[in-house]
Amino acid sequence: MDKETIIGQYPRSPDCLLSILHDLQEANPENYLTEDDLALVAAHVGLPLSAVHDAVTFYSMFSLRPRGRHIIRLCASPNCHLAGAWSALAELRTLLGVDVGGTTPDGLFTLELTSCLGVCGVAPVMMVDDEVVGNLTPDKVRQTIARYREAG
Ligand code: FES
Structure with a gap:
């Protein structure tokens, strides 16, 4: 359209x-x-x-520069920080090979940080597009990224 x-x-x-x-x-x-x-x-x-x-x-949901097909937003607010968001960030950086603000060379993912997503009860949390992924561990990050890579 x-x-x-x-x-x-x-x-x-x-x-x-x-x-x-x-x-x-x-x-x-x-x-x-x-x-x-x-x-x-x-x-x-x-x-x-x-x-x-x-x-x-x-609004952080909008961008004025090209981004990947899937936007990963990792919460960087205090509750998620204290619950281990930085371990998830380290895993994301390794898996994607990009830093915050970067887009993978295949155009599949852009990695961003965000403030509180309002679901602190399952901290640490990231969103991939519209999906909330909580209780993040490095393993859960790997599984989530693998699932999105498989789907394309
Ligand atoms: S601090 Fe991360 S969801 Fe609230």
Whole structure:
């Protein structure tokens, strides 16, 4: 589906801003929003381009640069930190061969840190796309990454 079709599915209202941005980003195989996307959305919902840009940079789910097909977000807030998130991070760095902010050469994964995901009861936690993976151990990290690699 092209960008105009995606945007055209929504009413011309600022209330639709985040939904449109989400759909546009999801439709991009490189998982990010272009400056052109932002301009198209601003015109559609009747907001200044700067307001759309502010929204995109405020929410960590959006990106203005190309990313992998799967986004891994490891929680770096205190509860997860104390529960061993850094062991999970070390395992992720080794398995993926990239540091935080990096994308694997095959374009499959981007590794990011995030603040509290609101599921501290199962700390340490990471999200892979929309999936919450809690009680992380290096073994569980390996199994999760293997599962996503297998799925492609
Ligand atoms: S501190 Fe990690 S989910 Fe809350």
